[in-house]
Amino acid sequence: MAQITIHDLSKQLGNQAVLKGLNLVVKDREFVTLLGPSGCGKTTTLRILAGFLQPDQGEVRVDDRLLSSPQTVVPPERRRMGMVFQNYAIWPHLSVFENVAFGLKLARVNRTEIADRVQEALRLVGLSGLDRRFPGQLSGGQQQRVALARSLVVEPEILLLDEPLSNLDAKLRDRMRVELKELQRRTGITFIYVTHDQDEAMALSDRIVLLSRGVLQQVGTPREIYEQPANLFVADFMGTVNMLPGQVIETGPATVRVRLANGTVLTAVSRAGNLTPESQVTLVIRPEAIQLSTTAPTAGENRLQGVITEATFIGNLMDYQIAVDDLRIRVQSDWTQVFPHDTAVYLDIPVAACVAMQEPPEPVLAA
Amino acid sequence: MRAETPFNQPQIADESRRKFSIEQAIPNLVLGGAVLFLLGIVGYPLIWLLLGALGLPKTFTAAPLLRVFTETRNLTPLKNSLILAVGTSLLSVLLGVPLAWATARTDMPLRRVIHALVALAFILPPYLTALAWIILLGPNAGHFNRLLRWIFGFSEGPLNIFSMGGVILVIALHVFAFTYLLTHSALQSLDAPLEESAQVLGASRATIMRRITLPLVAPAVTGGALLAGVDSLALFGPQALLGSPAQISFLPTRIYSVLGSYPPRYADASALSLILVLLTVIGLTIQRNYLERQSFITVSGRGIRTRVVPLGRWKWPLFLFCALVVILAAIAPLMVLLLAAFSKVWTSPLTPDNFTITNFHAALISNQISTRAILNSFKLAIGAATLGTILGLLIAYIDQRTNLRGRRVCDYLAILPLGLPGTVMAVGLIQAFIRPPIQLYGTIWILLVAYIARHIPLAVRSASGALRQIDPSLEEAARITNASWLQSIRLILAPLIRSSLVVAWLLIFIPSLGELSATILLYANGSETISVALFRLNDLGQLEVVAALAVFTITVILVTSLLLQWLTTRRGSQITDQIQVT
Numbered sequence: 001m002a003q004i005t006i007h008d009l010s011k012q013l014g015n016q017a018v019l020k021g022l023n024l025v026v027k028d029r030e031f032v033t034l035l036g037p038s039g040c041g042k043t044t045t046l047r048i049l050a051g052f053l054q055p056d057q058g059e060v061r062v063d064d065r066l067l068s069s070p071q072t073v074v075p076p077e078r079r080r081m082g083m084v085f086q087n088y089a090i091w092p093h094l095s096v097f098e099n100v101a102f103g104l105k106l107a108r109v110n111r112t113e114i115a116d117r118v119q120e121a122l123r124l125v126g127l128s129g130l131d132r133r134f135p136g137q138l139s140g141g142q143q144q145r146v147a148l149a150r151s152l153v154v155e156p157e158i159l160l161l162d163e164p165l166s167n168l169d170a171k172l173r174d175r176m177r178v179e180l181k182e183l184q185r186r187t188g189i190t191f192i193y194v195t196h197d198q199d200e201a202m203a204l205s206d207r208i209v210l211l212s213r214g215v216l217q218q219v220g221t222p223r224e225i226y227e228q229p230a231n232l233f234v235a236d237f238m239g240t241v242n243m244l245p246g247q248v249i250e251t252g253p254a255t256v257r258v259r260l261a262n263g264t265v266l267t268a269v270s271r272a273g274n275l276t277p278e279s280q281v282t283l284v285i286r287p288e289a290i291q292l293s294t295t296a297p298t299a300g301e302n303r304l305q306g307v308i309t310e311a312t313f314i315g316n317l318m319d320y321q322i323a324v325d326d327l328r329i330r331v332q333s334d335w336t337q338v339f340p341h342d343t344a345v346y347l348d349i350p351v352a353a354c355v356a357m358q359e360p361p362e363p364v365l366a367a
Numbered sequence: 368m369r370a371e372t373p374f375n376q377p378q379i380a381d382e383s384r385r386k387f388s389i390e391q392a393i394p395n396l397v398l399g400g401a402v403l404f405l406l407g408i409v410g411y412p413l414i415w416l417l418l419g420a421l422g423l424p425k426t427f428t429a430a431p432l433l434r435v436f437t438e439t440r441n442l443t444p445l446k447n448s449l450i451l452a453v454g455t456s457l458l459s460v461l462l463g464v465p466l467a468w469a470t471a472r473t474d475m476p477l478r479r480v481i482h483a484l485v486a487l488a489f490i491l492p493p494y495l496t497a498l499a500w501i502i503l504l505g506p507n508a509g510h511f512n513r514l515l516r517w518i519f520g521f522s523e524g525p526l527n528i529f530s531m532g533g534v535i536l537v538i539a540l541h542v543f544a545f546t547y548l549l550t551h552s553a554l555q556s557l558d559a560p561l562e563e564s565a566q567v568l569g570a571s572r573a574t575i576m577r578r579i580t581l582p583l584v585a586p587a588v589t590g591g592a593l594l595a596g597v598d599s600l601a602l603f604g605p606q607a608l609l610g611s612p613a614q615i616s617f618l619p620t621r622i623y624s625v626l627g628s629y630p631p632r633y634a635d636a637s638a639l640s641l642i643l644v645l646l647t648v649i650g651l652t653i654q655r656n657y658l659e660r661q662s663f664i665t666v667s668g669r670g671i672r673t674r675v676v677p678l679g680r681w682k683w684p685l686f687l688f689c690a691l692v693v694i695l696a697a698i699a700p701l702m703v704l705l706l707a708a709f710s711k712v713w714t715s716p717l718t719p720d721n722f723t724i725t726n727f728h729a730a731l732i733s734n735q736i737s738t739r740a741i742l743n744s745f746k747l748a749i750g751a752a753t754l755g756t757i758l759g760l761l762i763a764y765i766d767q768r769t770n771l772r773g774r775r776v777c778d779y780l781a782i783l784p785l786g787l788p789g790t791v792m793a794v795g796l797i798q799a800f801i802r803p804p805i806q807l808y809g810t811i812w813i814l815l816v817a818y819i820a821r822h823i824p825l826a827v828r829s830a831s832g833a834l835r836q837i838d839p840s841l842e843e844a845a846r847i848t849n850a851s852w853l854q855s856i857r858l859i860l861a862p863l864i865r866s867s868l869v870v871a872w873l874l875i876f877i878p879s880l881g882e883l884s885a886t887i888l889l890y891a892n893g894s895e896t897i898s899v900a901l902f903r904l905n906d907l908g909q910l911e912v913v914a915a916l917a918v919f920t921i922t923v924i925l926v927t928s929l930l931l932q933w934l935t936t937r938r939g940s941q942i943t944d945q946i947q948v949t
Binding site: 107147151 | 391849858
């Protein structure tokens, strides 16, 4: 069992508050990603989890063990955690075998068992037969695997990964994603993964923890975060969105009617219950949610008319820039449906895909 | 994966908590101990130097300090010391940088030999080099002068080693090793893609050198030149041997004569010393501010590769230059001493009639002071080098891996002795340890303290340069992989910077074995060292025996260096086998 409980965690580095009151519970065997732009506090959180930093406030527990608080910090070597560093941190003076065997030797595991377990770990990461090599003779991807094997061989309860794929080329990165996911399922280790790449986070995680400027923005499954962003920051960070500013003219039980700058009125769902007429809101619409057609559809509540100014074929879909009066709207559609440049089109926006949000971001969601 | 983990043993909560607190205290105890020790051997004597300059504990007056700036006999040495430092710094760059580039990055022939000879030049105690240069370039009997007169028909001279130029030359031929060694290792750690990326962009070889290579190694060059200049201020031996006969006095020799009066004028000596402390602080501040702006992490977790530049037709001119430098710095002085050591009379050629080994018998076996001195010097040099290297590593670690308050002060304190001539150090040490609570004056321990304190800057510089190149994540990776703090240092950090630590050890051991300027003021009956024995024998006019003892000392140092060199380059799995023993 390794359930991590983070309670009210804060940290100041220099005179900058890099983490402000983080609360989070990570369940046993969960793959959780700390996601956010640089300076959001994700690496600080990871380094507190590892025991390299002492929190100014709050605490970290694993099950019932108190690991970090402003008073005590259990040293890294006693946390039963493993960590994979962004630059791999492979020891250049030790061979692959010695790198991987390091933790076992310190734990006084006997020689034959060390040999067995190192071989098994190397096999697990696909490095069998390279145990006599030195790090200087390995490619970036191979060094990455050594780092993984080195952390896995001691069978930690929790594995911390600090942007482990950011130094790899795109193809290798894709492959390693799949392997990491598999590895996590097979070993049953709780993974805490740090990245600034939302695609990576979506592909890997059971749950995503989105941070900005040291403040938790949203916690949820990739689907929840993508489909129901808690605030504008989350919506914007998780992929491409259209953001249309407007004013509320009418509120209903679950929906609001919003007038855009060009006078068009759209119906939108609202996740904040406190909207009143005249509230300034931003409508958030994913580009792939918008339906395009050249003839006026019979039904449909939210309809705009515009002209395609840019049509780009990007392999699996079509990417359009559409001018609706002064508004620029981005739409992505099936690659089989192609409209040429300058086509006049109707845009249909399902009410469920049109979300009214308010600036500044709504109150932080609890975990 | 299998079920049993190394952590599966049940732990009793209380016991493990107690273990934590002891373990967590270790870094603080070790680092705190290092700081205290440093304060004791450097800070405490420095305080006494300050108090002494004010006439304390007898009186309280600013008169000694005023006398430094009002009396010509104090101002002239100050000016001379400045000229010396600037001259040797510049000369050290002119000599050291081309040599470093040639041996680190080109296909010049005999690179290893040149490299070894620079090390040899550094190994030779500078007062012995000065003695050799008197033999070589003395105004009348000097071998070179006799040669020049024979070729060009001068009636006298033409060159005189007893001059400002002579002092600068002899000292520069010693201290250029600083610039050389630092530049050399910087060039070697320069990853090839840094230069190749410029080449890909169409830069010529000259442009790469000017725009990429030089700026990247510039911190090493200026760092080396600064060390060279500041160190030359402290070299009492050559200044006394070559300057004093020509009435050219420098700050250390001036202090020496002030202390030589009876009773010793500690106040004046302390006041003059403070001026030197000031010069050092200024120099190091400049260097530090300059270094702050550079990024140094060039070694990450990945291996590096360096580029070799083919010299073409420049091969032989460059080689001749390098050869000339090392001949002047090492070979010629050594030959002169060797010849004298095996001669019955040193001024005559070494013919079979003139050949003898009795000088060695006298130096090593029959002379009681000499044999005792050899033993003392060994004990002291080994002790100082070992303790100094550990202390240097810890101080560098505090500066770069922790955010302890006052770590900068600590670093300054560890660098400061570089600007303190042995003479000055001795002035502080005498005043600090002649009285309770710690009375070491008159025992051999004060020499150990002096050697560590004098040479700790070299260890700190060496360790801190190495630490700067090691990404902290390598140690962190060890911590999270079961290693305690001490283990992360012993198993990861220390092996990774092993060559720098060995360099640090050597940089303390070698000068300690022949240390003269502090020793001559601090030794007591029974704690004579080799340098003291050499001076005593020299006073007796036995230059041949002096040469024999010098040759012996140099041989020992050389053998030790080669042994350690061999140990550093031997790589393999022996280190990690030691993990088993932990």
